[in-house]
Amino acid sequence: MINTREKSQDASLSTVSKVLKGLRAVFTGEDLIYGVDVLVENGKVLKIGKDLDGDEVINLEGKVIYPVFADPHTHLLYCGDRLKEFSLRMEGLSYVEILKQGGGIYETVRKTVSASDEDILNQTRERVEKLKSYGVGAIEIKTGYGIEFDEEIRQLRIINRLSEEFKDVDIIPTLLFHVKPKDRDFEDYISEFFSRYDEYKDMLRFVDVFADEGAFNYEETESILRFFTDKGVRCRLHADEFKPFASELAGKYKCISADHLLNPSDTGLELMSKNKVIAILCPITGFFLRKGFAPYEKIKSHNIEVALASDHNPGTSPFLNPFLVILLAVFSYGMKPTEAFRSYTYIASKSIGLKDMGKIEVGYRARFFAIDFTPDELVYWGEVSPKVVYLDLS
Numbered sequence: 001m002i003n004t005r006e007k008s009q010d011a012s013l014s015t016v017s018k019v020l021k022g023l024r025a026v027f028t029g030e031d032l033i034y035g036v037d038v039l040v041e042n043g044k045v046l047k048i049g050k051d052l053d054g055d056e057v058i059n060l061e062g063k064v065i066y067p068v069f070a071d072p073h074t075h076l077l078y079c080g081d082r083l084k085e086f087s088l089r090m091e092g093l094s095y096v097e098i099l100k101q102g103g104g105i106y107e108t109v110r111k112t113v114s115a116s117d118e119d120i121l122n123q124t125r126e127r128v129e130k131l132k133s134y135g136v137g138a139i140e141i142k143t144g145y146g147i148e149f150d151e152e153i154r155q156l157r158i159i160n161r162l163s164e165e166f167k168d169v170d171i172i173p174t175l176l177f178h179v180k181p182k183d184r185d186f187e188d189y190i191s192e193f194f195s196r197y198d199e200y201k202d203m204l205r206f207v208d209v210f211a212d213e214g215a216f217n218y219e220e221t222e223s224i225l226r227f228f229t230d231k232g233v234r235c236r237l238h239a240d241e242f243k244p245f246a247s248e249l250a251g252k253y254k255c256i257s258a259d260h261l262l263n264p265s266d267t268g269l270e271l272m273s274k275n276k277v278i279a280i281l282c283p284i285t286g287f288f289l290r291k292g293f294a295p296y297e298k299i300k301s302h303n304i305e306v307a308l309a310s311d312h313n314p315g316t317s318p319f320l321n322p323f324l325v326i327l328l329a330v331f332s333y334g335m336k337p338t339e340a341f342r343s344y345t346y347i348a349s350k351s352i353g354l355k356d357m358g359k360i361e362v363g364y365r366a367r368f369f370a371i372d373f374t375p376d377e378l379v380y381w382g383e384v385s386p387k388v389v390y391l392d393l394s
Contacts, residue, residue: 005173017041018366018393019054022061025374029067029346029359034376040366043394047362063370063389064343067358068137068346069322073259073280073309075157075176076131076141077124080111081317095289096242099214105145105162107314108314112145112155120158127312128162130170135369138170140309140352142208144178149192154204164175164360168392169369172352174206175238177224179215186220195228201231201264204354208255209393218245226252234353240264244324250277257351259309261294262286273302278351281343282311283328288386296333305385307351308344323384330379337375366393 021036026048037052038045057360085107085271086096098104112120124141131139141162156173179188207228211221215238225235239246244265250258251271258264258272259280272279280297282286299306308325311317319320322344329340349358356365370388371378378386 006051014106015042015099016056017018017046017054018056018058019052020058020060020368021052022059022063022389023065024062025168025372026360027064027066027338027341027345027375028361031169032064034208038360038366038368042368043364044356045360045362045364048360058391060370060389063372065360065370066135066375067345067349067360067364067392068367068369068390069135069344070138070170070320070352070354070358071131071136071310071312071344072140072172072257072307072348072351073142073272073311074139074280075144075311075313076127076139077120077143078108078112078145079115079120079123080108080314081318082107085315086380089289096214098201099179103180104315106182108181109145109147113148113151117154117158120155121161124158125165126161127320128166128171131310131312131322132166132169132390133388134320134322135170135390136322137171137367137369137390137392138349138357140172140174140206142174142176142178144176144208144210145162147179147181149196152193153200156200160203161200168390170354170357172205173203174208174353175200175204176208176210178210180220186216186223190220190223190316194269197231200214201233204233206236207233208238209246211249212238212354213242218249220262221246222253225249225255229253232307236351240268241285244268247272251275256353257307259311261286261299262291263315268303269299269302273304273376276305278305278347279308280307280308280348280351281329281333282309282317283332284317284325285311287328287332288318289316293328293332295336305347306343307348309348316329321384323378324387326375327379327382337379341375342377366392367391 059172074184126187241260370389
């Protein structure tokens, strides 16, 4: 309910301020504050305190307000599903075995490259809308289901179209080197991306590489990192999900993040810590694959900042629910509930370069969601479908 107070003619010519009242608590991105109002002006938080005044009042009686979730690792752009692969894994085949047989990622590539731009756009838009309905206000979306140059650039264009379309969700385009073509030499394959860089450089924010068994090896990953780092592009890696080597490269090339980290090496974690590489953990993936979870306490012991992500994709993490990520982070990693929310708001925003999001503090963008639960309450009751009020005042 929004109550607009009467203003003088002079006041109406000035910037309208909005004050959020009736809040039971505010999760700032760090901790909880009870019994305060939040004043917003010019799309940013102006003040947090008691009995604040504004031109407009937004009454959120009894609600707990949070900075929006940022999902820093998704494969949201694809067509179709991988139900057949799910059945094969239930029968005992591993992810890598299915991939080597031409299934897995390659199956999604076949379905996606055969779809029209509009089909891909419509399916991806629906996923963005669903995430937004759960309070997600920033989403990194990767290419990766095209493989070949023309298809990967087509997917970048589609992500950029979505970014233009959604004014209340930040969409971050990432060029992902997911797997290699089965019938081409690596040098021949990658040379086109290198030689034609100027054609797509303005369409991407990050470059990612699936650096692991069945995908890109150490030398191939290093070649990609070296090229794009020299161009000034920030990189991120799918790292140490199966075989531990990519965390070392993430540290060496000062990537913004290393993601997954189910089997990180000590050397890799030391290099990540030294060069301030953020660890992005994806608990749904380990849960869905029944491969266990990243060693959170070990990662944390190296003083590495940890973000959370959905890793949404049709093969190993088809769920679209950030609250499920929160629950798994608490019960699988041992995070405290406020720690999990911090990792999925503030640290997640940092990991995709959004320095003015992820907190409810003075100067930060005013994009929030409100629910009926504090972090402890939500986890205690196992609430994965709270009623969400999405507030974009930015």
